[in-house]
Amino acid sequence: MRVRALVAAAAVALIVPAVPAFATETPSTTTEPSETTTVEPSQPETEPATDPATETRPETVSGPAAGAEGAAEEPTAAVVTTVVITVPATTPAGGATFPVTYDVENVEALGANPVANWTITGSNGTSPSGPQSAPITLDADGVATVQATMPTATDTYRLTGFVEGEGGATDSVTVDLGSVDATKPVVTLSRSLTTFYPYKDGYRDTVTAKFTVNETVGFTAKVVTGGGTLVRTLGSSSSFSGTTSYAWNGYNNAGSRVSGTYYIRIETKDKVGNATNAQISVAASAKKLTWKTYSRTVTAADALDYKYVGSCSTLKAPARSDWSESRGLRSNTRCKASATSSKATVYTENVKCLPKSVDGNYRNLSLKHYGGRPKGYTKNVYMVSTVLRPSDWAARQKHQFGNSVKWKTMASVASPNSLIQSRTSTQYCPAVWWTAGLNSSSRYDVWKYSVGIQYRVLA
Numbered sequence: 001m002r003v004r005a006l007v008a009a010a011a012v013a014l015i016v017p018a019v020p021a022f023a024t025e026t027p028s029t030t031t032e033p034s035e036t037t038t039v040e041p042s043q044p045e046t047e048p049a050t051d052p053a054t055e056t057r058p059e060t061v062s063g064p065a066a067g068a069e070g071a072a073e074e075p076t077a078a079v080v081t082t083v084v085i086t087v088p089a090t091t092p093a094g095g096a097t098f099p100v101t102y103d104v105e106n107v108e109a110l111g112a113n114p115v116a117n118w119t120i121t122g123s124n125g126t127s128p129s130g131p132q133s134a135p136i137t138l139d140a141d142g143v144a145t146v147q148a149t150m151p152t153a154t155d156t157y158r159l160t161g162f163v164e165g166e167g168g169a170t171d172s173v174t175v176d177l178g179s180v181d182a183t184k185p186v187v188t189l190s191r192s193l194t195t196f197y198p199y200k201d202g203y204r205d206t207v208t209a210k211f212t213v214n215e216t217v218g219f220t221a222k223v224v225t226g227g228g229t230l231v232r233t234l235g236s237s238s239s240f241s242g243t244t245s246y247a248w249n250g251y252n253n254a255g256s257r258v259s260g261t262y263y264i265r266i267e268t269k270d271k272v273g274n275a276t277n278a279q280i281s282v283a284a285s286a287k288k289l290t291w292k293t294y295s296r297t298v299t300a301a302d303a304l305d306y307k308y309v310g311s312c313s314t315l316k317a318p319a320r321s322d323w324s325e326s327r328g329l330r331s332n333t334r335c336k337a338s339a340t341s342s343k344a345t346v347y348t349e350n351v352k353c354l355p356k357s358v359d360g361n362y363r364n365l366s367l368k369h370y371g372g373r374p375k376g377y378t379k380n381v382y383m384v385s386t387v388l389r390p391s392d393w394a395a396r397q398k399h400q401f402g403n404s405v406k407w408k409t410m411a412s413v414a415s416p417n418s419l420i421q422s423r424t425s426t427q428y429c430p431a432v433w434w435t436a437g438l439n440s441s442s443r444y445d446v447w448k449y450s451v452g453i454q455y456r457v458l459a
Contacts, residue, residue, distance in 0.1 A: 081106035083170035085161050091178030093273050094152035102163050104142040104170055111167025114138055116146045118161035128153065154182040185268045186214040187278040198250025198257050199288035203359050205249060207282050209264040212243040217268040221246050224265050231262055250284045259286035287458040294355050295452040301325035303350035303449050310343040319445035320375055326447040328374060329383060331439045339440040347437035350449065353429035357455035360424035365416035365453045367434055371446035372405030383444035385410040388433040390421035410434060
């Protein structure tokens with residue numbers, strides 16, 4: 001039997017035979033073998049004298065039952081043995097089994113058929129499963145192991161145990177099991193786009209997933225199909241807490257571009273095995289940006305948004321009977337004013353909505369008008385047009401036109417983004433604005449305008 005420091009602290013009582021109540025003296029060590037004990041006259045001659053050396057002693061009972069029959073029998077002290085209980089150094093997970101080792105001193109005092117007993121209690125002192133026990137076989141060193149089960153509820157637990165046999169029981173020992181964490185990690189997951197376009201043209205080529213976890217976990221970020229098949233591994237960590245992001249470009253692990261509906265999935269597990277998985281869908285579109293051409297013709301009446309007519313001038317509608325919805329600009333028809341006077345000015349602002357470009361980009365703007373000298377008019381003829389820049393409404397692409405009646409180009413701009421109002425607005429239509437005006441007693445008829453432009457679509 002191994003000797004431990006713990007033995008020194010344990011109270012070990014010896015079983016001492018009780019002295020029989022009817023023994024009156026201790027036999028002398030000097031009595032000769034031939035001597036006989038004197039018999040009292042009152043005793044019958046047939047009754048033999050009692051020999052202290054061969055006297056039968058009363059049976060000693062250890063434990064609480066000793067002396068229960070009366071005060072005449074003095075109870076003896078029970079045998080007390082000690083036990084060391086060992087559990088894993090790492091807190092077992094909730095619901096997991098774990099070894100409990102009993103290391104017993106004074107095994108002989110336990111007697112036969114030893115049984116290990118244990119109770120696991122929480123912080124409030126109650127036991128989820130109640131007392132537990134299991135027969136054990138102690139080895140030559142007095143060691144045996146049983147399997148206990150850790151409660152599943154979140155709490156801090158202790159184990160109290162002892163060993164008992166037919167001859168006695170060990171003392172009771174309490175050891176800490178640690179805290180069970182049954183709370184799963186909390187994960188929030190979001191993505192930057194619901195649909196993105198992996199074709200590498202600079203338009204929404206990637207989607208970014210951002211996730212936050214409230215405790216330290218190991219995690220894997222991946223892209224999977226609806227059936228759970230792995231498409232792309234985005235990243236992982238063995239120990240992480242807080243917020244991080246991963247971008248997916250729409251390509252699988254083999255380097256091929258994919259399309260369809262997929263799921264960005266985050267799988268987390270905390271240090272005691274509690275797991276939380278979160279996923280969010282995203283559509284990878286096979287479409288890509290392409291340029292599309294837009295061209296429309298609109299009458300002068302339809303394009304007109306604002307007009308200024310000086311007091312000496314006129315805006316005739318229509319300009320000619322054979323030009324429906326045309327407009328005639330006439331300077332100094334009511335009176336004569338100098339060229340610099342606002343009275344001699346006729347001015348219009350015109351606008352045309354454009355189709356929405358997916359990414360707000362346009363190219364190759366073309367503005368034209370159909371018009372020229374009024375019928376039968378032989379004097380001075382000219383008209384000036386400009387394109388307005390919405391940021392400051394300054395005039396751009398200024399041109400002057402004369403006598404001939406035909407289609408005439410007012411503006412041709414390869415990169416017209418700065419000339420388009422609300423091109424990225426979600427509330428208003430993108431639009432191009434232009435002016436037409438004159439003074440100095442000039443006259444000019446405009447029948448219609450043509451607007452052409454290229455814009456981007458997904459196809």
